Amino acid sequence: MAFTAEQLAGNSSFLMSIRFLAGRTRGMFDAGPRLARLLASHQRWLLTQTAYALNLEYDPRDPTSGFTAVRLTGRITAHKVASRNTVLAFIEELHTYRFIVHTPGDERRRPRHFEPAEVSHQAMFGWILANLAALDLLDGGQRAAFFQANPSLMKLAQPRIARHCLEDAAWREPPEQVALFLWTEAGGLVVDHLMARMDIENAEPERFPVGRVETRALAGDFMMSRTHLQRLLAKAAQRGCLGWHDETRKTHLWISRNFVEEYCAWQAVKFAYVDEAFEWAKAQGEEMTA
Template sequence: MSLSAAELAGNPAFASTLQYLARNLRNAYDEGPRLARTLATHQRWMMSQGAYALHLERDREKPSTGLTVARLRDLVVPYGIASRNTVQNFMEELLNYRFARYLPDSMGRRPRPLEPTEVTEAAMQRWFAVNLSALDLLDGGRRFDDLTKMPLAFDRAQPRIARNCIESSGWRDPPPEVALFVWTDAGGLVIDEFVGRLDLEGEEEGRFDLGRVDARRMAEHFMMSRTHLQRLLKKAAERGCMGWSDDKRTRMWLARSFLDAYCVWQAVKFSIIDEAFEWACREMDD
């Protein structure tokens, strides 16, 4: 049986699962910063997952199927995820950075279908494998081993994950303190950095020490302006999500309330992934 969002969020070890994920995503960023940076907002995450789902759902016998700008608009615009122009600009950016390309036989067709390039495919498959490994870490499961034996389960599961995440208000609309980060440029990378740093055994008075935070170096590493990062941290501090431990503002802490809200939100996505992978494996066994 797949794990429910309530079961995941209520598991005391789930924060460790998120820390494992955050550290792996940070490593993925270091290995391919341009791609990770391109997808580093919640809006772009949902558009990229939706785009990949449309690609995998393509029926080669039906030219009207697959990934096009128009079909991605139809998928995300009704949910308020992005405007029509934002979808257009996003797809043009993927083309410019060679994370997507037009299908070889699409010349002269309107609308013109696209497909992900190899680097994008590898990144999506890695993301899926890391999420399954994180779930295995939580409950001792063998999802990653099953994926290794049935790699095509990813192709079955991903469209279901994307559509269920897009349709789920619990995932689509993060808690306000989390939304402050994930709806802003590179904010998701900042959360991964902070969650990866946490000493989960060192909580004191509802706070976790983050150690020394060099905003200038962090901004440079994540290719964001220092002013933008400082403004983001200030807003989070005003909400009580985090703050500074010293007058010089060199050490920071993260609030337990923020981590709890983040766990509840991430639990929705992990539950969707778990259910979809279980469904995909069952479908392939039949």
């Protein structure tokens, strides 16, 4: 039985799962920084997941199906996630860096179909695997092991996750404090870094210590300007999301419990859809082999 978002948000161990996933995400960034940045803002996350789902839903009997510029633009603009020009620029960037390729034989056809390169397949598989492993921490489940042993579940589960997340405003439109980070370039990487570094054991009633944060090094790490990072942290501090133990030097950071709870409640929406899609795909697979 899959967890609901409410069950996850109310689970006292869920914060450990959030930290676990943040650490895994950081590892994925270190392994492939440019590709990982595609998931580092919420708009790009929605674009990437939707594009990948369109590819998996391709039906050779229907030439209008699959991942095309028209299909991705239609699905994304319908939910006001991005403009047509933003979608087209995103596809161009993916193609330039060879994260997607033209479907063989489609180079001169219209509509032109795209499909993920092998590195993109591996990254998406790794992302779902990490989410399932984070869920396993809550109940001792074997989701990640089962998914790894049955990689064909990906074709069923990922489009379902992507569709539910895109259609649900509770995930599509993050709450105000979370949106401050997630709608900015590389903001997701910053939040993951803070979550992974958060000291749960030494938490205070209203905040969690994060430790020493060097903005110059962190900005360089995430391929963003130091000015952009400092501006982002300053805005978050103004809203009370985070602050500095040493206000003048600004080296040791804390993050507010209110922000962490808001972030966990938002993440619970996505985790619930991942869990539901996994259970559904697993049941479909069992029916097909019965």
